[in-house]
Amino acid sequence: MTDPNVRFPGFWGPNYDWLPDQDQPGVTMIALQKMLIQTDGKKILLFPAWPKHLDVEFKLNAPHNTVIEAALKNGKITKLTVKPASRRKDISINLQ
Numbered sequence: 001m002t003d004p005n006v007r008f009p010g011f012w013g014p015n016y017d018w019l020p021d022q023d024q025p026g027v028t029m030i031a032l033q034k035m036l037i038q039t040d041g042k043k044i045l046l047f048p049a050w051p052k053h054l055d056v057e058f059k060l061n062a063p064h065n066t067v068i069e070a071a072l073k074n075g076k077i078t079k080l081t082v083k084p085a086s087r088r089k090d091i092s093i094n095l096q
Contacts, residue, residue: 036070039063044087046070046080048094062087 035049037060044062050072057071057079066087071079075095082088 033060036060037062037068042087042090044068044091046091046093047072050095052095 036047036056036058038045038048039062042064044066046068047070050056052072052075055071055073059067059069061067064087065084067083068091069079069081070077072095077093077095080091082091
């Protein structure tokens with residue numbers, strides 16, 4: 001969905017308020033991110049709700065100045081980069 005009155009296609013609306021309506025696509029983006037990464041304190045859960053059969057590649061920020069880049073292809077992790085590297089020990093992979 002897009003709106004011809006806004007510059008970026010990720011902004012829809014308005015539903016009941018104003019342009020750009022960031023609520024609708026924002027909920028979708030947060031849901032997708034939570035399917036890929038969830039955190040609990042310093043612990044990082046990777047792929048906690050992602051369907052194993054769906055290929056994905058992403059780069060997301062996590063708490064404590066952490067950046068995670070990962071790729072899943074054919075049910076296997078083909079890339080996992082964690083910055084800073086010291087945070088790698090805090091990752092738990094939850095592919096199901």
